[in-house]
Amino acid sequence: xxxxxxxxxxxxxxxxxxxxxxxxxxxxxxxxxxxxxxxxxxxxxxxxxxxxxxxxxxxxxxxxxxxxxxxxxxxxxxxxxxxxxxxxxxxxxxxxxxxxxxxxxxxxxxxxxxxxxxxxxxxxxxxxxxxxxxxxxxxxxxxxxxxxxxxxxxxxxxxxxxxxxxxxxxxxxxxxxxxxxxxxxxxxxxxxxxxxxxxxxxxxxxxxxxxxxxxxxxxxxxxxxxxxxxxxxxxxxxxxxxxxxxxxxxxxxx
Numbered sequence: 001x002x003x004x005x006x007x008x009x010x011x012x013x014x015x016x017x018x019x020x021x022x023x024x025x026x027x028x029x030x031x032x033x034x035x036x037x038x039x040x041x042x043x044x045x046x047x048x049x050x051x052x053x054x055x056x057x058x059x060x061x062x063x064x065x066x067x068x069x070x071x072x073x074x075x076x077x078x079x080x081x082x083x084x085x086x087x088x089x090x091x092x093x094x095x096x097x098x099x100x101x102x103x104x105x106x107x108x109x110x111x112x113x114x115x116x117x118x119x120x121x122x123x124x125x126x127x128x129x130x131x132x133x134x135x136x137x138x139x140x141x142x143x144x145x146x147x148x149x150x151x152x153x154x155x156x157x158x159x160x161x162x163x164x165x166x167x168x169x170x171x172x173x174x175x176x177x178x179x180x181x182x183x184x185x186x187x188x189x190x191x192x193x194x195x196x197x198x199x200x201x202x203x204x205x206x207x208x209x210x211x212x213x214x215x216x217x218x219x220x221x222x223x224x225x226x227x228x229x230x231x232x233x234x235x236x237x238x239x240x241x242x243x244x245x246x247x248x249x250x251x252x253x254x
Contacts, residue, residue, distance in 0.1 A: 003033065003056055004230065006220055008158040011116050014123065015057055016252040018112065018160035018220060020230040024049045029242050034232070035066075036106050036247025050249075057102045057251050064251065066104040067091050069127045073135040075144045078103070093126035093141040097148045102253040108234040109224050111205050112160040112250035115141060115214075117150035123252050128159075130174075133205055134181060139212045152213040159219040160250045163235060165190070165200040167225035174199065224248070 003023035007016060024033025025048045030041040033049050047061075054064040065081050067089050074091040079098045082088060094103045095115075103125035105112040111133065115124035124141045126132075142152050169192050178185040188200040188207070202219045209217035224231040237245035 003052060005056060006160070006222065008114075008218065008220060010156045010158050010216055010218055011114060011252065014116050014118060014252060014254065016114055016116075017056065018114075018222075018250045019053060019056075019248060020161070021232055021246060021248065022230060024052065026246065029237070029244060030246040032232075032246065033249070034246035035104070035249040036108075037066075038106075039246060040244045041246065053104070053249055053251060054102065057253055059100060059102045059253060063100055064102045064104050065094065066106060066249070067094060069106060071127075071129050071131040073132055073137040073140050075124075075126075075137070075140045077144055077148065092128070092132050092137050093124060093144070095122065095124040095141060095144040095148060096254070097122045099254040102251050104249050104251045106247040106249055107160070107162065107224075108232045108237075108245050108247050109163040111162040111201060112248070113138060113141075113157055113205065113209075114160065114250060114252045115145060115155055115157045116252065117145060117154045117156075119154055120149045120151065121254055122148045122150040123254055125250065125252055128205055130199065130201060130204070133201070133208055134178065138205065138208050142212050142214065153215060155214050156216040157209050157214050157218075159202060159205055159217075161220060161222035161224050161231050161248065163201060163225050163233065164223035165198050165203070167223060167235065168199045168201055169193075169196050170199045171196060
């Protein structure tokens, strides 16, 4: 099956893509393009899937870089792919001004955010779940891009497929975590069933990007939870009683 790659006019002409699960070699609960080495899927199959992504991005497999994501606000700057003999950098975002390096972010409900300043030829990619977004991973990515010569007024950012508010139920403690930071964050919550709330992760991400000075920030408009045929979803896997889940990949390169 052919890979399905979602793109955004905002990031054109740079080669990029929010890959769906379609077109991969994995089977069972991972059926499709599972690119998560941290899953319990067969490692050889994951490598095959990643090789297909690298081919689509027109780079060798070793130039497709992913990081050890920890829901932090840490960003790494890359001028070459990490040495294959070493561990992947622990961070939740990457930036680069080096042609030929493809920055890949893995997600399964969290926000994959791709950044570009095409004038400065600087790119970025971030994994922004609620924790990372609250702690500043998006702002830190922008700062790191500026250190490479980008200007935030020129940066374009696109949020890829992630969980939408209608599927993101949270408890009172979760709401309180945001209220402690800023009472104004209540705008990103609506009442759910009982004592639950529904959190707008995308709205929060777009707000933080625009507050940071990114004028052109958009969402691709796809919910991971609601479309099992195209996307992996951690939350859906829990609700379905599955033992594990696949990871989507989102990639950008110069």
